[in-house]
Amino acid sequence: MSTITNHQWRLAARPVGRIxxxxxxFGEEALPxxxxxxVRVRVDYLxxxxxxxxxxxxxxxxxxxxxxxGLMPAMGVGTVEESRNPAFKQGDLVQGLPGWQEYLTSDGNxxxxxxxxxxxxxxxxxxxxxxxxxxxxxxxxxxxxxxxxTLVVSAAAGAVGSIVGQIxxxxxxxxxxxxxxxxxxxxxxxxxxxxxxxxxxxxxxxENLKKACPKGIDIYxxxxxxxxxxxxxxxxxxxxxxxxxxxxxxYNATKAPTGPSNFVNLLVRRxxxxxxxxxxxLPRATEGITKLMEWYQQGKIKYRVDVVxxxxxxxRAVNKLFDGTNQGKLIxxxxx
Amino acid sequence: MSTITNHQWRLAARPVGRIxxxxxxFGEEALPxxxxxxVRVRVDYLxxxxxxxxxxxxxxxxxxxxxxxGLMPAMGVGTVEESRNPAFKQGDLVQGLPGWQEYLTSDGNxxxxxxxxxxxxxxxxxxxxxxxxxxxxxxxxxxxxxxxxTLVVSAAAGAVGSIVGQIxxxxxxxxxxxxxxxxxxxxxxxxxxxxxxxxxxxxxxxENLKKACPKGIDIYxxxxxxxxxxxxxxxxxxxxxxxxxxxxxxYNATKAPTGPSNFVNLLVRRxxxxxxxxxxxLPRATEGITKLMEWYQQGKIKYRVDVVxxxxxxxRAVNKLFDGTNQGKLIxxxxx
Numbered sequence: 001m002s003t004i005t006n007h008q009w010r011l012a013a014r015p016v017g018r019i020x021x022x023x024x025x026f027g028e029e030a031l032p033x034x035x036x037x038x039v040r041v042r043v044d045y046l047x048x049x050x051x052x053x054x055x056x057x058x059x060x061x062x063x064x065x066x067x068x069x070g071l072m073p074a075m076g077v078g079t080v081e082e083s084r085n086p087a088f089k090q091g092d093l094v095q096g097l098p099g100w101q102e103y104l105t106s107d108g109n110x111x112x113x114x115x116x117x118x119x120x121x122x123x124x125x126x127x128x129x130x131x132x133x134x135x136x137x138x139x140x141x142x143x144x145x146x147x148x149x150t151l152v153v154s155a156a157a158g159a160v161g162s163i164v165g166q167i168x169x170x171x172x173x174x175x176x177x178x179x180x181x182x183x184x185x186x187x188x189x190x191x192x193x194x195x196x197x198x199x200x201x202x203x204x205x206x207e208n209l210k211k212a213c214p215k216g217i218d219i220y221x222x223x224x225x226x227x228x229x230x231x232x233x234x235x236x237x238x239x240x241x242x243x244x245x246x247x248x249x250x251y252n253a254t255k256a257p258t259g260p261s262n263f264v265n266l267l268v269r270r271x272x273x274x275x276x277x278x279x280x281x282l283p284r285a286t287e288g289i290t291k292l293m294e295w296y297q298q299g300k301i302k303y304r305v306d307v308v309x310x311x312x313x314x315x316r317a318v319n320k321l322f323d324g325t326n327q328g329k330l331i332x333x334x335x336x
Numbered sequence: 337m338s339t340i341t342n343h344q345w346r347l348a349a350r351p352v353g354r355i356x357x358x359x360x361x362f363g364e365e366a367l368p369x370x371x372x373x374x375v376r377v378r379v380d381y382l383x384x385x386x387x388x389x390x391x392x393x394x395x396x397x398x399x400x401x402x403x404x405x406g407l408m409p410a411m412g413v414g415t416v417e418e419s420r421n422p423a424f425k426q427g428d429l430v431q432g433l434p435g436w437q438e439y440l441t442s443d444g445n446x447x448x449x450x451x452x453x454x455x456x457x458x459x460x461x462x463x464x465x466x467x468x469x470x471x472x473x474x475x476x477x478x479x480x481x482x483x484x485x486t487l488v489v490s491a492a493a494g495a496v497g498s499i500v501g502q503i504x505x506x507x508x509x510x511x512x513x514x515x516x517x518x519x520x521x522x523x524x525x526x527x528x529x530x531x532x533x534x535x536x537x538x539x540x541x542x543e544n545l546k547k548a549c550p551k552g553i554d555i556y557x558x559x560x561x562x563x564x565x566x567x568x569x570x571x572x573x574x575x576x577x578x579x580x581x582x583x584x585x586x587y588n589a590t591k592a593p594t595g596p597s598n599f600v601n602l603l604v605r606r607x608x609x610x611x612x613x614x615x616x617x618l619p620r621a622t623e624g625i626t627k628l629m630e631w632y633q634q635g636k637i638k639y640r641v642d643v644v645x646x647x648x649x650x651x652r653a654v655n656k657l658f659d660g661t662n663q664g665k666l667i668x669x670x671x672x
Contacts, residue, residue, distance in 0.1 A: 054604065061604040062574075225599070238398075244603045259595020263561070267580045267611035268390065268397040275603035 004031045004040075009072045009100035009314050015056055017254045018322065021315045023056075024072065024100075031103060039085045039111065041078040041094055041104040045307075046332040047125040048074065048318045049159075050223075053251040062277055072100040072314070075130060076334070077114065077121045088113070095124055100314045102334055120305075126159060126329040127296060127303045128289055130278045134245060135163035136288040137281040140171075142243035142274045143219040147172035150213050152232060155223035156194065157184035158321075159303075159329035160245060163292075164221045165194050166301045173219070176212045178205065178228060180324040187327075192302060206231040216240075225249045226257070233265045242273040252322055304328030340367045340376075345408045345436035345650050351392055353590045354658065357651045359392075360408065360436075367439060375421045375447065377414040377430055377440040381643075382668040383461040384410065384654045385495075386559075389587040398613055408436040408650070411466060412670070413450065413457045424449070431460050436650045438670055456641075462495060462665040463632060463639045464625055466614045470581060471499035472624040473617040476507075478579035478610045479555040483508035486549050488568060491559035492530065493520035494657075495639075495665035496581060499628075500557045501530050502637045509555070512548045514541065514564060516660040523663075528638060542567040552576075561585045562593070569601045578609040588658055640664030 007028050015023045034040055054061040055073060066073065076099075080092040085108045088094065096111040098104035114124055126132065138160075145151055151168040155161040156177025165188060168175040176196045177188045185197035196212040198205065209217075209231055216237040222229060225247030236242075250257045266273060281288070295301045306326040308317040311334045320326040343364050351359045370376055390397040391409060402409065412435075416428040421444045424430065432447040434440035450460055462468065474496075481487055487504040491497040492513025501524060504511040512532045513524045521533035532548040534541065545553070545567055552573040558565060561583035572578075586593045602609060617624070631637045642662045644653040647670045656662040 054600075062606075247600050247603060250600060256597035257599070258597055259599040261592035261594055263593070263595040264390075264583050264586055266609065267583060268613070270398075270611045270613060270616060272611075273602065273609045275606045275608075277604070277606060280606060 004103060005029070006031050006101055006103040007311055008102075009311070011056065011066050011068055011070050011072055013068070014058060015053075017252045019053065019056070019252075019315055019318055024315050026312060031105060034082055034084045034105070037085050037107050038083075039080055039088045039106050039108055040082040041096070041098065041106060041111070042081045043076050043078040043098045043102055043104060043334045045078075045122050045125060046074045046076040046098070046100065046311075046314070046334055047130070048308075048314070048321065048330040048332055049130075050246055050248045050251060050321050052318060053322070062279075073097055074099055074332075075125060076104075077124050078104065078335070093121060095129070100311065102311060122305050122307065122329070122331050125331055126305060127163060127292055127301065131159045131329055132163055132292045133281055133285055133288045134278040135160050135167060136292060137278065137284070138243040138245050138276055139164050139167050139219075139221060141281070142272075142276060143221060143241050145171040145173050145219055148174070149218035150174045150176065150215055151219045151221065152176045152178065152209065152213065152217050153221045153223070154178045154228050154232075155246065155248060156188050156197065157327075158223060161221065161223055162188060162192060162303060162328070163301060166192055167295075168219075169193050170295060170300055174213075174215075176209070178209075178224075184327075200228060204231075206234060209235055219243075221245060223248060230260045230262060233260050233262045233271075236265060236269050236271055238269050240269060240271045242271060244273055244275040248322065305331050307331045307333050309333045340439060341365070342367050342437055342439040343647055344438075345647070347392065347402050347404055347406050347408055349404070350394060351389075353588045355389065355392070355588075355651055355654055360651050362648060367441060370418055370420045370441070372420050373443050374419075375416055375424045375442050375444055376418040377432070377434065377442060377447070378417045379412050379414040379434045379438055379440060379670045381414075381458050381461060382410045382412040382434070382436065382647075382650070382670055383466070384644075384650070384657065384666040384668055385466075386582055386584045386587060386657050388654055389658070398615075409433055410435055410668075411461060412440075413460050414440065414671070429457060431465070436647065438647060458641050458643065458665070458667050461667055462641055463499060463628055463637065467495045467665055468499055468628045469617055469621055469624045470614040471496050471503060472628060473614070473620070474579040474581050474612055475500050475503050475555070475557060477617070478608075478612060479557060479577050481507040481509050481555055484510070485554035486510045486512065486551055487555040487557065488512045488514065488545065488549065488553050489557045489559070490514045490564050490568075491582065491584060492524050492533065493663075494559060497557065497559055498524060498528060498639065498664070499637060502528055503631075504555075505529050506631060506636055510549075510551075512545070514545075514560075520663075536564060540567075542570060545571055555579075557581060559584060566596045566598060569596050569598045569607075572601060572605050572607055574605050576605060576607045578607060580609055580611040584658065641667050643667045643669050645669045 151173040157179040189197040223246040226249035487509040493515040525533040559582040562585035
């Protein structure tokens, strides 16, 4: 066979603040023949997530530290092009952590075959993947929503937030979403059925939240941190729950951010705040996916994806998440 | 009968920062005859607690706001001197929320008779009262200690902290206490059996904690906040638990304190942080008191009280908590 050329993005420098293209090098390598037990996956789509930023830091947050020169990790879906591993055959649709590259050569560890359900493969990086599971377990396991309670979601038009709000509606909550522009607010309110939507760039978040939550806040699904967290902590009810999913406002910080000045409210209002990462829930993935599938088929959950084409776009595309210019789950289309 | 004169401390101004004597007025009133159903309690001892400071704020934290001119609330034990309520008789030892005064006139609501166990009555304001229950439920219900885990306690020589650490030892934890002087450190280590004691005024809390917790921190029983919380959050293990019991470093703050700059660690290390107030656990008080009594009788839990004499001392005495000059549970002796 002809030699395959694989393009890759490797880490050149730890970003200070915002990710810059010069923090990476775009290189190519010729792939050797497969050995016994190996499988070659053509990467079709990569998932770009706010958490990617934290992975780049020294110490590596909850992932192992990426060494300088190391491949930039990312979740993705792809198609088996060649297999010398009996568990996979050519044409299989698979999911894994291929990283920012065109081809993954794998011994099969960490690679899951995906069911052929007639869904667009990007769905497995969104509603029926880590995104849907993050929303599902974060809200239900930690948030424990009850009929009639008020749920506030930040980054509400984002991949996770938009699903959280819709599950909240299914659970009978009053759902208030916070997003960064009027188009997003209109989408979550008119298309997704949120009860209220607040544009945090428009007026006082605290005053607008107070108006939108006349009975206070029982659950706050936190994706953002900073000023929005402060406003929420001023309005939480006794025994509120805060699934702590993300703090995107801080990920590019170049000096230590300050925690919420009203931290004491966590005490006097007996708040349960719990950080979580979706990987902790993977043993229960089937439960979550089954339920999400059911709701999707009943038309109770909608989602949208924002697909950027071309591996070479990766370092620029990921910043859409921090600029808030993505509309739905941000996906990078790799294979042509 | 002769008329009884009752002395009282009433709130004159909301304290700004530290409590000053001029924030109160010391007054006297002649008590009228009891009506049917009423009971007159001579207040023997009052409990002075860090939480008292929060009660004084506008809005009143978790207690109803104290109006200006209102009696300063406080838990206490006393002796029934006269009763026109069939549930109480002269000489009964009772517990309630008498406030800073010499005599409580009550219809019996909120007044509990105490068992005659040969204990000093102050024990019911300490180990066998709200203090012991705070330690017991905060550590066991929220902290969920497991054999071999590392438990860190701040304000470790304080009323609650000293009991938390001893329960931690009973549960098989490595227990590290943080306190504010060498005498306190020696007491918790040599008398109470803590594994390590750190004087937070002596060197870097972070470095000293790191040394004392070679396997990281699994449970942090939080009484203090501020710099100590930051140091702990830098060292918590994945899935750590933080019972949030107090934030005494902030109670006298005159401007909004900043939350921990490493708040994000709550997320990436999947920390469970839970604020709580002992009153939420009162329905389970018997369970806690029974267990604490058992451990006390087995010699596994020791405690000490710091008794200040004289109701007129109340506003000065309560500041011992914020100066850290109390040695054990701070109690005000009221009746002569």
